[in-house]
Amino acid sequence: xxxxxxxxxxxxxxGEAAPNADPDREFRRDLLELIPFLRAFSRSLCGDxxxxxxxxxxxxxxxxxxxxxxxxxxxxxxWLFTILRNQFYSDRRRAWRQAPWDDSAAERVPIARGEQTWxxxxxxxxxxxxxLPAEQREALILVGAGGFSYEDAAKISNCAVGTVKSRVARAxxxxxxxxxxNGPLPNEPRPAGGDATNEIMAQLDRLxxxxxxxxxxxTDAKRDIT
Amino acid sequence: MYDEVVQEPVPEDFLELLKQIDESTxxxxxxx
Numbered sequence: 001x002x003x004x005x006x007x008x009x010x011x012x013x014x015g016e017a018a019p020n021a022d023p024d025r026e027f028r029r030d031l032l033e034l035i036p037f038l039r040a041f042s043r044s045l046c047g048d049x050x051x052x053x054x055x056x057x058x059x060x061x062x063x064x065x066x067x068x069x070x071x072x073x074x075x076x077x078x079w080l081f082t083i084l085r086n087q088f089y090s091d092r093r094r095a096w097r098q099a100p101w102d103d104s105a106a107e108r109v110p111i112a113r114g115e116q117t118w119x120x121x122x123x124x125x126x127x128x129x130x131x132l133p134a135e136q137r138e139a140l141i142l143v144g145a146g147g148f149s150y151e152d153a154a155k156i157s158n159c160a161v162g163t164v165k166s167r168v169a170r171a172x173x174x175x176x177x178x179x180x181x182n183g184p185l186p187n188e189p190r191p192a193g194g195d196a197t198n199e200i201m202a203q204l205d206r207l208x209x210x211x212x213x214x215x216x217x218x219t220d221a222k223r224d225i226t
Numbered sequence: 227m228y229d230e231v232v233q234e235p236v237p238e239d240f241l242e243l244l245k246q247i248d249e250s251t252x253x254x255x256x257x258x
Binding site: 044053056057061064129141 | 227228229231232234236237239240243244248
């Protein structure tokens with residue numbers, strides 16, 4: 001898997017890998033490699049498999065159409081995630097205009113059995129994640145599972161680094177409490193959890209010990225990595 | 227959840243989308 005970092009210019013995306021390299025071809029190849037991660041991030045936002053894949057495909061198409069605006073040397077994965085995230089919230093705002101949206105109320109709506117079969121497959125971790133506020137879940141996925149630095153996650157989420165750190169810290173505490181049986185889990189079937197939990201927690205351990213002070217600044221900084 | 231999805235095979239729909247992109251935007255062959 002090709003690595004894309006802010007500090008390490010993408011040879012293929014910049015077209016510098018070889019004099020005769022086709023930038024479109026290289027860009028397409030990089031997009032292809034990132035599809036699994038894009039799908040995963042989309043699923044973490046949407047929950048629903050089909051909706052998530054629709055959203056990921058939409059983001060993929062937009063990324064291709066906007067490839068000329070991609071800044072060579074920047075983080076393609078972060079750029080792609082930003083496109084998807086913007087599309088997700090744009091869709092949600094559109095839905096809000098059609099009907100009032102209450103996130104907390106939506107979390108409490110029981111899921112009809114058979115209506116969303118994907119829910120049956122949710123592990124304890126996934127169920128606990130779904131119980132988190134959307135912004136905390138997003139921060140946890142980006143940093144804990146997606147492998148983004150706090151700085152990159154802040155750019156994707158269009159907020160301050162301190163805000164991401166604060167969200168991750170709160171999410172981690174809530175997730176730990178839920179998985180230890182001290183917090184609420186959405187009322188769904190409970191297949192066994194496992195490696196995903198350990199992986200997320202290990203990643204967070206490396207980045208931010210649970211007892212680390214809350215470094216949230218509380219201020220959002222507008223950034224545009226596109 | 228995230229890692230599990232990452233490990234899933236990419237659905238055909240995505241590859242089909244890339245083919246459509248190729249056909250609609252490029253006259254050249256960018257298939258890998």
